[in-house]
Amino acid sequence: MKILVINGPNLNMLGIREPDIYGRETYSSLCEKIRAHAEKIAVDTEIYQSNHEGDLVDKIQAAYGKFDGIVINPAAYTHTSVALLDALKAVCIPAVEVHISDVSLREDFRQISYVRAACEKTISGHGTDGYLEAIDYLLEKYGES
Numbered sequence: 001m002k003i004l005v006i007n008g009p010n011l012n013m014l015g016i017r018e019p020d021i022y023g024r025e026t027y028s029s030l031c032e033k034i035r036a037h038a039e040k041i042a043v044d045t046e047i048y049q050s051n052h053e054g055d056l057v058d059k060i061q062a063a064y065g066k067f068d069g070i071v072i073n074p075a076a077y078t079h080t081s082v083a084l085l086d087a088l089k090a091v092c093i094p095a096v097e098v099h100i101s102d103v104s105l106r107e108d109f110r111q112i113s114y115v116r117a118a119c120e121k122t123i124s125g126h127g128t129d130g131y132l133e134a135i136d137y138l139l140e141k142y143g144e145s
């Protein structure tokens with residue numbers, strides 16, 4: 001099974017940005033954690049991060065026919081991007097939305113998620129473990145295909 005893990009803007013600043021909210025784990029240690037977990041359960045992963053909405057759209061489109069699942073933390077674009085929603089709908093690849101923080105307990109503007117309508121599941125507030133839970137979910141549901 002092949003899973004694409006996509007991270008949106010400012011997630012490359014993990015470990016530096018607002019550690020009280022996002023913790024002290026760096027982006028590269030998050031990537032290592034995802035790779036180690038995926039290897040253990042024999043899932044192929046590619047991890048991608050961009051600060052640019054169009055690049056994220058391009059990456060989702062390029063996943064068509066190549067990946068069996070998408071784990072996406074669109075970061076701030078969660079709350080603004082119809083383009084990411086449309087891209088996820090276009091490729092029809094099973095997707096899980098992940099947020100490190102619990103967005104439901106934060107500002108009003110974070111209560112809207114455009115991408116949610118194209119995702120099977122949302123995992124929010126489980127820290128970086130949420131990425132691993134999302135991979136496990138996709139493997140359990142689609143691993144045989």
Ligand code: DQA
Binds near residue numbers: 110
């Ligand atoms: C986030 C939550 C978003 O509201 C925020 O803009 C982020 C990170 C999270 O992982 O908790 O950049 O997606």
